[in-house]
Amino acid sequence: MKASALVIGGGPAGIGAALELAAAGIKVYLVEKEGAVGGWGARYVCKATDKCRQCSACLIPEKIQEVYQEPLVEILTNTQVVGFAEEAGRFQVRLQREQTLDPALCNACGKCLEACPRGAVERLNPWAVAYSIDKEKCAVYAGENCDLCARACPTGAINFQRPSASWDVSVDLVVAATGHQPFDARRKYRLGYGRFPRVITGLELEEALNRIEGIDIFGDGWKPMNVAFIQCVGSRDVQEGAEYCSRVCCKYALRLAGLMRHREPQTQVTFYYMDIQTGGKGFSEVYQDCREHFAFVRGIPAKIDGSDPLKLHLDGVSGQSFTTREHDLVVLSVGITPSPDNEEIARLLTLNRDEHGFLKGREGVYVAGTAGGPRDISESLAHGMETAAKAITKLEGREG
Amino acid sequence: MARWGAFICDGAGVDESSLAGAEVVVTTTLPPQAGDLACKLIGTWTRYNLDGGILIGAVPELVEELLKESLRQAGLDPFRLVVVDLRGRDKEGKDREIKAALTRARHLEPTHWAKAKVEQRALIIGGGAAGLQAALSLRQLGLPVLIVEKEESLGGRLGKLDGLYPYDVDPQGWIKSTIATLQEDPEVEILTASKPLALAGQVGDFILEVQTPTGAVTRRGGAVVLALGSKVRWPQESGLEPGPRVVGLSRLDELTRFRLRHKKVAFLLDLDELGSRVGTLSALRGALRIKDNWGSEVHVLCRHLKVDGKPLESMYRKARDMGVLFFKYEEFPQVTESGEEVTLQFKDPDLEYMVVEEAYDLLIVEEEILPAGEELMEAWSVSQPANVRLYPVATNRKGIYMVGCCRDEMDFPGAIQDGTVAAGEIYALLGEGDLLYEEDRVKVRSEKCVFCLTCVRICPHGAAEIDLVQEAAFINPAACQACGMCAADCPAQAIVYKGFDNEGIMAQLEMGGR
Numbered sequence: 001m002k003a004s005a006l007v008i009g010g011g012p013a014g015i016g017a018a019l020e021l022a023a024a025g026i027k028v029y030l031v032e033k034e035g036a037v038g039g040w041g042a043r044y045v046c047k048a049t050d051k052c053r054q055c056s057a058c059l060i061p062e063k064i065q066e067v068y069q070e071p072l073v074e075i076l077t078n079t080q081v082v083g084f085a086e087e088a089g090r091f092q093v094r095l096q097r098e099q100t101l102d103p104a105l106c107n108a109c110g111k112c113l114e115a116c117p118r119g120a121v122e123r124l125n126p127w128a129v130a131y132s133i134d135k136e137k138c139a140v141y142a143g144e145n146c147d148l149c150a151r152a153c154p155t156g157a158i159n160f161q162r163p164s165a166s167w168d169v170s171v172d173l174v175v176a177a178t179g180h181q182p183f184d185a186r187r188k189y190r191l192g193y194g195r196f197p198r199v200i201t202g203l204e205l206e207e208a209l210n211r212i213e214g215i216d217i218f219g220d221g222w223k224p225m226n227v228a229f230i231q232c233v234g235s236r237d238v239q240e241g242a243e244y245c246s247r248v249c250c251k252y253a254l255r256l257a258g259l260m261r262h263r264e265p266q267t268q269v270t271f272y273y274m275d276i277q278t279g280g281k282g283f284s285e286v287y288q289d290c291r292e293h294f295a296f297v298r299g300i301p302a303k304i305d306g307s308d309p310l311k312l313h314l315d316g317v318s319g320q321s322f323t324t325r326e327h328d329l330v331v332l333s334v335g336i337t338p339s340p341d342n343e344e345i346a347r348l349l350t351l352n353r354d355e356h357g358f359l360k361g362r363e364g365v366y367v368a369g370t371a372g373g374p375r376d377i378s379e380s381l382a383h384g385m386e387t388a389a390k391a392i393t394k395l396e397g398r399e400g
Numbered sequence: 401m402a403r404w405g406a407f408i409c410d411g412a413g414v415d416e417s418s419l420a421g422a423e424v425v426v427t428t429t430l431p432p433q434a435g436d437l438a439c440k441l442i443g444t445w446t447r448y449n450l451d452g453g454i455l456i457g458a459v460p461e462l463v464e465e466l467l468k469e470s471l472r473q474a475g476l477d478p479f480r481l482v483v484v485d486l487r488g489r490d491k492e493g494k495d496r497e498i499k500a501a502l503t504r505a506r507h508l509e510p511t512h513w514a515k516a517k518v519e520q521r522a523l524i525i526g527g528g529a530a531g532l533q534a535a536l537s538l539r540q541l542g543l544p545v546l547i548v549e550k551e552e553s554l555g556g557r558l559g560k561l562d563g564l565y566p567y568d569v570d571p572q573g574w575i576k577s578t579i580a581t582l583q584e585d586p587e588v589e590i591l592t593a594s595k596p597l598a599l600a601g602q603v604g605d606f607i608l609e610v611q612t613p614t615g616a617v618t619r620r621g622g623a624v625v626l627a628l629g630s631k632v633r634w635p636q637e638s639g640l641e642p643g644p645r646v647v648g649l650s651r652l653d654e655l656t657r658f659r660l661r662h663k664k665v666a667f668l669l670d671l672d673e674l675g676s677r678v679g680t681l682s683a684l685r686g687a688l689r690i691k692d693n694w695g696s697e698v699h700v701l702c703r704h705l706k707v708d709g710k711p712l713e714s715m716y717r718k719a720r721d722m723g724v725l726f727f728k729y730e731e732f733p734q735v736t737e738s739g740e741e742v743t744l745q746f747k748d749p750d751l752e753y754m755v756v757e758e759a760y761d762l763l764i765v766e767e768e769i770l771p772a773g774e775e776l777m778e779a780w781s782v783s784q785p786a787n788v789r790l791y792p793v794a795t796n797r798k799g800i801y802m803v804g805c806c807r808d809e810m811d812f813p814g815a816i817q818d819g820t821v822a823a824g825e826i827y828a829l830l831g832e833g834d835l836l837y838e839e840d841r842v843k844v845r846s847e848k849c850v851f852c853l854t855c856v857r858i859c860p861h862g863a864a865e866i867d868l869v870q871e872a873a874f875i876n877p878a879a880c881q882a883c884g885m886c887a888a889d890c891p892a893q894a895i896v897y898k899g900f901d902n903e904g905i906m907a908q909l910e911m912g913g914r
Binding site: 020023024064065066068069071107127129236243244245246247250274275276277278279280281284287288298321373374378382383385386388389390392393396397 | 410459461462463464465466469537540541542673674675676677704705706707708709710712713714717728749750752792807808809817820821823824827828831
């Protein structure tokens, strides 16, 4: 089949879709706005204790390797879709590639990393073949004059004067696998995130445990002994307009707690929750282990005081009207929210959004992964594959 | 002397002097992003008349498969590639690794590839939603299918349910139209009231024997889809007995078809501590139906309300808006039956552990949902081990897939996703009409084999077979996934795994490689 496809987003769903399309002989442009493919999942830690906990984090590097080596997939990092037109069942897409850092020249030597005083140069994940520049931290994007990284680069890969490139591709189908945004915990002001350093998000704990081998998560020698996980932060929340369950938080929180205890058996953990979502293959075992070792308290704290230890205020929990509990670390299990780009993506690709703001696909333009609603890594991958299989079937039908 | 090509990944920090003195005739630096590298490299192998390659890099796995593919396309053995991983090595360490790899390379023996024609038909066992979707997608991709169904008609469990399902597609309508489409298709063979008896052969050419009402028949196919569905089990441990006042959740549709006069109905969920999403989905659906049809007072009792699926949270809110009351319990409720009533007594943690006592005239109990067809899977050595790599539908055996409720608890969209994904995988496997595999990667030296059957027992992929003529084990090359377990465990050392023979590995270790 001599067809071509555009896959927007290089997370598990996008990679899954790209691989499945390529397996059917379809040429794929895999467009990723960041400097490396892998998505959020590439930052997560393997949550195996003495046995595999089936968190699927290991699937990401495997799929990154596969997609890098698939000749029919052209990976375009630092690239975004800026124009879109439909003509006789085909799509004309304008792509724009930011070329400040040219990945073809970058050999990941690390000199730019050392040169940047703001920590704006980063390697997004261990499988990234090139570095990326974080525009929010970089002085140049803040309008200042700076070229420390460019001067440090021995291969000339960084050049702030290099203009971005744009070109058009013509494709038979489009898969929008544009992903999600983790809930911004600052919105829950009373829980103290952003104000108290020992209130962190589940995502930050993932990244910290991925970086280090013990549980010294702040890198200052301090070890949390008494950890609270607060579930449903930004999920099942009418106030936040998120009247849905994010599906992943119970799973990652319980597995992360298990991993912390595995690394430091003295760690005490308490979960504050509404309902634990125990469904899903292989998860019942994790839950039962957690029941044995950890405390479960039904109720979400209303407020946290920034004292040391942190003081959690609860209402109507365990038969008492008002109680307080103390913990030295609080982990907020932040949920999956629609990407803030969804409005723009929906406008560009003429897609609809559901009542929560997640994207809905249409004929020829499919939506895969968390762009369409909460999913975990393996579910996103499977959804990407399913979406591709559907698209291939449609295409075969059109030709046959 | 052998001729080797060295392929150094950009950023590996190796200069050519490390390769001095070896049989390396050409050195190429690979760019970091190498989408179309395979075709460009084919020429390199032939132009320099190379025997194999040495891949050197700090993250060599990013291009390893690509180089293997280019060897394959150049007609060479893809395993004539030695990978040198330099991650975290200093200059001296790098030199040592490269030297060791070159030593290993000298011991590599070529393997051969074979191509076999495949049967393109897929054999689908089970005609429920997942099996039907697999059939439908495979037909759209142009592959013929056989569906074997044990019941008189297709449709599975879902086909027996009444409407009211909060999905974009109405499952009952979908099942009817899908069955009609498949029945009209001459490339679809449907055997109902039939039972699979035996499965022989391997990927590309399976032979399935089926007991039909008119006698046993045999069909061949290149792939097998197990869509065996699920079965329900009454939760005996709870001490509850089924009766006129206490019924299982799976009987809900039978009941709600009648206009009964139950005034007060309770759903009791999560009997086994864990419960399932599908159980909660059925209960919410049932609660809404009972409200609509009977106007009864409805209570739902559970340990944890499962809301982690698309329609669950909105159904829960709808049920609450319609006046359904939800209670939580931690300790299992006390149940007393007296005449016309069932009484439940429990403590609700959300009500500050107040004791709640309510009498109902119908108690609907969640049953345990178990995968069906375990006997069949055992007989055919098929399993889906707890391995995320096999997610979602692959099994331990190449060419055999599992879809729907027989592999995990699943709702309708889940079953559809499974069927679609399995069809896509089968199309990638059989779509071309032939199967390419390594003929002699793993080989049994029959003169050394003492026929102990260790390999047959331990092979996780069902690839070790018995060759009665040779009186030796035989590793089926098409089904073999080159994991090496048989070679490692063979007590007589009769099984050779090319590329991992003792001599080569010892030579590499002696040179100080890891």
